[in-house]
Amino acid sequence: MSNAGKQWWKEAVVYQVWPRSFQDSNGDGIGDIPGITSRIPYLSQLGINVIWLSPVFGSPNDDMGYDISDYYSIMDEFGTMADFDELLETAHNHGIKILMDMVANHTSDEHEWFVQSRASTDNPYRDFYYWRDSSGVDDQGNPLPPNNWGSEFGGRAWEYDENTDQWYMHIFSKKQPDLNWENPKVREAIYEMTRWWLDKGIDGFRLDAINIISKPEGLPDDPSVDPDKHSSSIPFVIHNGTKVHEWMHEMNAQAFSRYDCMTVGEMSATPPSEALGFAGFETDELNMIFHFEHMGVDSDPGAGMGKWSLQKYDLRELKKVLNAWQTELDGKAWGSLYWNNHDQPRVVSRFGNDSAEYREVSAKMLATVLHFMQGTPYIYQGEEFGMTNVKFPSISDYRDLDSLNMYDDFVTDRGSLTPVEGMELIYAKGRDNARTPVQWDSSAHGGFSTGTPWIDVNPNFTEINAQAALDNPDSLFYYYQRLISLRRGELQDHMVYASFKPLDAEDSEVYAYERHASNGEKLLVIANFTDHDVERSYELADGRQQLVISNYSDDAGDTLRPYEAKVYKISD
Numbered sequence: 197m198s199n200a201g202k203q204w205w206k207e208a209v210v211y212q213v214w215p216r217s218f219q220d221s222n223g224d225g226i227g228d229i230p231g232i233t234s235r236i237p238y239l240s241q242l243g244i245n246v247i248w249l250s251p252v253f254g255s256p257n258d259d260m261g262y263d264i265s266d267y268y269s270i271m272d273e274f275g276t277m278a279d280f281d282e283l284l285e286t287a288h289n290h291g292i293k294i295l296m297d298m299v300a301n302h303t304s305d306e307h308e309w310f311v312q313s314r315a316s317t318d319n320p321y322r323d324f325y326y327w328r329d330s331s332g333v334d335d336q337g338n339p340l341p342p343n344n345w346g347s348e349f350g351g352r353a354w355e356y357d358e359n360t361d362q363w364y365m366h367i368f369s370k371k372q373p374d375l376n377w378e379n380p381k382v383r384e385a386i387y388e389m390t391r392w393w394l395d396k397g398i399d400g401f402r403l404d405a406i407n408i409i410s411k412p413e414g415l416p417d418d419p420s421v422d423p424d425k426h427s428s429s430i431p432f433v434i435h436n437g438t439k440v441h442e443w444m445h446e447m448n449a450q451a452f453s454r455y456d457c458m459t460v461g462e463m464s465a466t467p468p469s470e471a472l473g474f475a476g477f478e479t480d481e482l483n484m485i486f487h488f489e490h491m492g493v494d495s496d497p498g499a500g501m502g503k504w505s506l507q508k509y510d511l512r513e514l515k516k517v518l519n520a521w522q523t524e525l526d527g528k529a530w531g532s533l534y535w536n537n538h539d540q541p542r543v544v545s546r547f548g549n550d551s552a553e554y555r556e557v558s559a560k561m562l563a564t565v566l567h568f569m570q571g572t573p574y575i576y577q578g579e580e581f582g583m584t585n586v587k588f589p590s591i592s593d594y595r596d597l598d599s600l601n602m603y604d605d606f607v608t609d610r611g612s613l614t615p616v617e618g619m620e621l622i623y624a625k626g627r628d629n630a631r632t633p634v635q636w637d638s639s640a641h642g643g644f645s646t647g648t649p650w651i652d653v654n655p656n657f658t659e660i661n662a663q664a665a666l667d668n669p670d671s672l673f674y675y676y677q678r679l680i681s682l683r684r685g686e687l688q689d690h691m692v693y694a695s696f697k698p699l700d701a702e703d704s705e706v707y708a709y710e711r712h713a714s715n716g717e718k719l720l721v722i723a724n725f726t727d728h729d730v731e732r733s734y735e736l737a738d739g740r741q742q743l744v745i746s747n748y749s750d751d752a753g754d755t756l757r758p759y760e761a762k763v764y765k766i767s768d
């Protein structure tokens with residue numbers, strides 16, 4: 197079936213809920229499903245019409261739900277299946293669809309399949325995972341792993357199991373063994389589970405790490421691995437493997453195509469040319485993918501430390517990446533638009549300015565740049581009122597295994613970073629920046645919980661919170677509301693479907709582009725990324741241009757004030 201032309205999922209605006217930190221309803225300090233249900237009216241007021249729900253399945257939470265031990269149940273801490281059904285019904289009653297987050301590259305080591313698999317070499321589930329012999333022994337006679345792959349969370353990607361004298365593969369933590377998609381039984385079990393959820397009435401899936409399911413034949417060493425560095429990135433050789441398209445096609449035929457659902461695949465190390473294969477209008481695989489290229493502009497690839505190498509970003513580089521995605525997909529494939537998610541630092545602290553003076557205006561500017569692009573936009577919880585990064589004083593305040601492993605490795609074990617340097621990396625790039633509880637109001641714990649939150653609330657909650665934003669008609673919340681309503685309403689053709697034309701690629705201070713709609717009208721989007729005035733002139737239309745939205749109350753013409761963003765509609 198062709199995906200060209202108008203589709204509801206192209207016109208949607210998605211909001212990501214990371215349940216553990218969204219809203220606690222029972223005072224145990226952990227966000228839960230009834231908490232989400234209680235906030236559906238708020239999301240409806242914002243105007244979004246799809247929720248991406250990060251994993252709520254049974255899980256021992258080694259990686260906060262991305263380690264699933266039972267695909268058919270709800271995590272105890274989050275509630276029950278009845279709670280989930282109520283959430284789904286409430287969301288649907290408000291015109292909001294729900295995407296589940298399907299983690300199918302790996303399971304938890306506590307999943308029954310893996311418990312069976314590790315029991316013996318002849319267990320029927322043995323081949324559900326990747327088990328391999330040692331590649332030899334070291335000087336002390338200790339077994340050596342099958343190859344040199346490192347894990348995304350540091351250390352190697354293999355764990356030795358004495359019971360059967362073999363190693364199992366884990367691209368993420370050792371409690372997240374990789375499923376063997378080569379085994380047709382694995383694929384059928386995943387498709388069946390997918391259909392079960394779709395039959396229940398959910399509206400689609402975000403597919404976790406889905407472009408690494410096809411490992412290269414013979415599992416060769418990865419030439420890019422440097423054993424002296426904390427890898428913090430997935431072995432390059434496993435991306436977009438030879439069978440991944442065949443299996444996505446199969447999954448589409450076996451599940452997605454049978455429902456009116458939406459699919460988005462998470463894909464690291466994927467350029468636009470690869471996205472055409474996954475999300476092309478005629479490929480029958482996925483509706484769209486999340487790429488990571490713009491999330492890499494503030495890391496130094498040469499340092500071999502993945503995201504943990506800080507580099508000041510250059511706006512020209514950010515523009516180059518985003519512009520390439522806009523132009524290369526146009527008319528051929530669909531894209532997704534995001535600044536934030538549960539794995540990324542907060543965008544206002546990253547590409548904007550989170551000082552008291554500029555937080556709101558720079559967050560509005562960033563929202564403008566993203567939401568006027570082609571693709572389906574995603575908003576991450578708290579982004580809509582400008583939540584910022586956090587700087588907790590001690591490593592013991594942090595919870596994410598990715599940050600804790602990095603700190604252990606570099607500060608505690610190798611001593612190659614001082615504690616202060618280790619904390620600086622976490623302040624800039626740690627995933628807990630996105631995972632502190634949503635700041636609902638200025639009451640204790642930001643109104644997130646009546647108990648003690650599982651991770652502290654950002655101390656700035658007394659000023660930055662949803663209630664304060666709702667009380668201020670000029671707030672970021674209402675700015676997002678307006679962007680969403682323009683996209684879902686009067687400017688749908690322009691914001692969703694119009695083609696994109698970049699302007700002034702070499703301008704390192706201003707991001708400007710046009711959208712050309714099929715009715716001959718165009719939008720001109722202008723955004724000053726600096727904290728000072730700049731002078732720029734653009735071709736307008738002799739007074740026939742109409743200012744559609746701006747983050748300042750007036751228009752200063754060619755003078756762009758700090759973080760000013762404005763959009764004109766121009767008719768010929």
Ligand code: NOJ
Nearest residue numbers: 259262299368404405539
């Ligand atoms: C990507 C998810 O977004 C991230 O949170 C998780 O740690 C890994 N995949 C492993 O599932």
